Amino acid sequence: MTAIQSPGTEEIHPDVALVARAKDGDQAAFEQLVRQYERQIFRVAQHITQNREDAEDITQDAFLKAYEKLEQFQGNSKFSTWLVRIAVNESLMRLRKRKTSKTVSMDEDVQTEEGSIPRDFAEWRPNPEQNYGQAELAEILQKTIQGLPPGFRTVFTLRDIENLSTEETAEALGLSVPAVKSRLLRARLQLRERLSRYFRQTKEGLPA
Amino acid sequence: MTCTDFLSQLTDYFDGQISAELLDEVRRHTAECSHCEVVLDTTRQTILVYRNNEAVDLSPELRDRLHTAIMAKCTGKR
Numbered sequence: 520m521t522a523i524q525s526p527g528t529e530e531i532h533p534d535v536a537l538v539a540r541a542k543d544g545d546q547a548a549f550e551q552l553v554r555q556y557e558r559q560i561f562r563v564a565q566h567i568t569q570n571r572e573d574a575e576d577i578t579q580d581a582f583l584k585a586y587e588k589l590e591q592f593q594g595n596s597k598f599s600t601w602l603v604r605i606a607v608n609e610s611l612m613r614l615r616k617r618k619t620s621k622t623v624s625m626d627e628d629v630q631t632e633e634g635s636i637p638r639d640f641a642e643w644r645p646n647p648e649q650n651y652g653q654a655e656l657a658e659i660l661q662k663t664i665q666g667l668p669p670g671f672r673t674v675f676t677l678r679d680i681e682n683l684s685t686e687e688t689a690e691a692l693g694l695s696v697p698a699v700k701s702r703l704l705r706a707r708l709q710l711r712e713r714l715s716r717y718f719r720q721t722k723e724g725l726p727a
Numbered sequence: 728m729t730c731t732d733f734l735s736q737l738t739d740y741f742d743g744q745i746s747a748e749l750l751d752e753v754r755r756h757t758a759e760c761s762h763c764e765v766v767l768d769t770t771r772q773t774i775l776v777y778r779n780n781e782a783v784d785l786s787p788e789l790r791d792r793l794h795t796a797i798m799a800k801c802t803g804k805r
Contacts, residue, residue: 546802553797558785561793565783575789579797586801637734640762643769647776656780664777679774680781685742700738707737711766711773718772 534598542589549589553582556599559681560606566676567610569665577613581606596690600683604691607673614669635705639712641719650718663713671706678703728756733763737770 534555540548560581565574584605585592592601647656664672677688678699689699733756739745740753757764785793 549801550798553794553801557794557797558790561785562781562783575793575796578793579800582797583800637762637766640765642765643772646772648779653780656776660777660780675777680777682778704734704738707741707770707773708734708766710777711770714773714776715769718769 532597535594538589538592538594538598549586552598556602557582559599560602563603563606563676563681564610566664566680567607567669567673568613573610573613577606577609581609584609597687600687600691603677603681603683603687604693607677607691611669611673635708637708637712639715639719641715643715643718644720647714647718659714659717663710663717666713667706667709671702671709674699674702675706675710679707728752730756730760730763733757733760734766737767740767741771741774 534552537548537552541552557578561574561578564577564581565571568574568577581602585602592598647659651659664675667675673692674688677683677691678685683691685696685699685703688694688703689696692699694702733753736745736749736753740750745753753767757767
């Protein structure tokens with residue numbers, strides 16, 4: 520395996536008809552859209568805020584906003600990308616309100632070079648899934664992504680966890696494609712470096 | 728290709744957006760540089776381990792509750 524790609528988005532998306540019906544006041548069509556994306560929106564909000572209650576509130580608010588602004592949705596992007604953009608903005612706003620968070624915009628936290636230059640060159644063998652139980656692995660992954668600055672966490676979540684394309688991620692975040700690529704590289708390298716503390720192979724062939 | 732050049736191609740490499748020529752250079756570099764070979768492999772594992780082990784998900788109960796709350800909020804607006 521070489522590339523880790525997203526599926527193509529060439530065909531007319533079935534959401535187009537649902538959105539048109541919802542705009543005409545068809546509540547069942549809107550409910551269908553909610554059903555399709557409520558899990559994704561919740562996951563995005565939870566990843567960015569790292570807080571379940573916030574994620575619940577944000578999911579409700581994001582759909583309400585989408586419902587109220589449906590007329591403004593021109594269909595230049597996919598409905599799901601538009602919705603994710605609303606949820607990302609709501610999530611970042613929520614972080615800003617939290618006193619504990621120092622860095623909350625997509626711009627403030629990307630100056631650091633920390634973790635962007637690889638320093639750990641140990642192999643991960645056996646691989647993390649072979650080495651850890653599901654619950655333990657989930658805890659490590661959660662703890663590690665939590666430590667990333669929100670801007671990097673958000674890019675990684677959309678691109679690598681939710682599998683949005685680079686272009687969709689750029690649209691959802693209001694960033695240029697080169698900016699997404701550069702942040703994604705740093706997010707991936709920082710996560711790799713942090714995960715290596717758990718997954719690196721020691722001299723004895725056992726994980727550290 | 729230097730190690731810095733290699734890093735600058737990493738995102739395009741994983742996204743499958745790298746030219747055949749550069750892909751060739753990346754392969755030649757990682758064949759010679761064990762550090763970059765490890766970076767390539769462990770970065771790939773980083774992406775896949777997160778993709779394959781989604782820690783955040785909704786239980787059916789929470790999803791039902793959330794869905795009801797969303798629809799109540801939205802329909803209350805009409």
